[in-house]
Amino acid sequence: MDIGKIMKTDKKPHMSADGILGLILERIRSLPEGRIFVAAVDGRCASGKTTLSALLKERLDAAGPDTTASVIHMDDFFLPPSLRSPERLLEPGGNVHYERFSSEVFLPLKALKESSGLKPGPARPCTPVISYRRFDCSVMDYIKEPVRLAPSRIYIVEGAYCLRPEFRELYDLKIFSTISPELQSERILKRNGPEAREVFRKKWIPMEESYFDFFDIEGISEVLFDKPLKTV
Secondary structure, eight states, X not given: OOGGGEEEESSSEEEOHXXXXXXXHHXXXXXXXXXXXXXEEEEOTTSSHHHHHHHHHHHHHHHOGGGOEEEEEGGGGOOOGGGOOXXXXXXXXXXXXXXXXXXXXXXXXXXXXXXXXXXXXXXXXXXXXXXXXXXXXXXXXXXXXXXXXXXXXXXXXXXXXXXXXXXXXXXXXXXXXXXXXXXXXXXXXXXXXXXXXXXXXXXXXXXXXXXXXXXXXXXXXXXXXXXXXXXX
8 A cells, every 4th residue: 555645544544535546456456356346435424425436436447447336326225205204214324225225236236246256157156237226315206217337346335324234244445434514514505505504414414423423434444535525
C-alpha cells in the first residue's frame, strides 16, 4: 500500500479515493484469477458514498478488462410504504428493504462469488445473473424494467445499511464514509433544499446514526473515507 495515500492514522486508516483504488487493486492481485471482489461503502448521508463509488468504477473500468466494476445502490432498496410500521422504523437498520436486498442481491452475488475463480468443468456451479427491482422513492413505486448488472470482476455496494451484520460476509473491503455535521447540513441544503434538510435532520439522520451506533458500523469498517470530493 502507498503510505502516502493515507491521510492520517488512528485506529484505522483515513484514505482518499486514490488510496482506496490502490487498496482494491492490491487486494485483487492477491486473489485467484477471475475471483470476484466485493466492496461495501456505507456511511453518513451526503458524505460522498455515491460519488466515491462512481469514481472507483470509472477508474477500475479504465484500468483494464480484469478490473471491470458494477455499482449496486442501496437507495434502490428504499423501504416501501407497506413496510413502514412504527416498529420497523424503530429497528436499528430497519429503514431499508433488507429482505429484498438479501434475496435479489446478497444471495445471488454470494453464489456468483463462490463460483468465481474456479477452473471450468462440469462440476462448476451455474453462474447466476444479478438482476433486481429498483424502487423509485420519487414515485413511491418499483421501476418497470429491472436493473441488470453487466458481468464484472468487482462489485461495489454503496449506501447506508449495506453493512448490516447479515451481509458482511460478502465483502472483501468495508469502507465507512463520514462527514462533519456542518458540512453534511450544507450539502443537504444545496442538494435537497431547506424543507428537505429539516426532514433529514429530524428523521433520516437520526435513523442512520442509530444504526451506526447499534452495529458499530464505523468500528467494523477497515477504512474511513472523509476526503471531500467535488461532486456529492
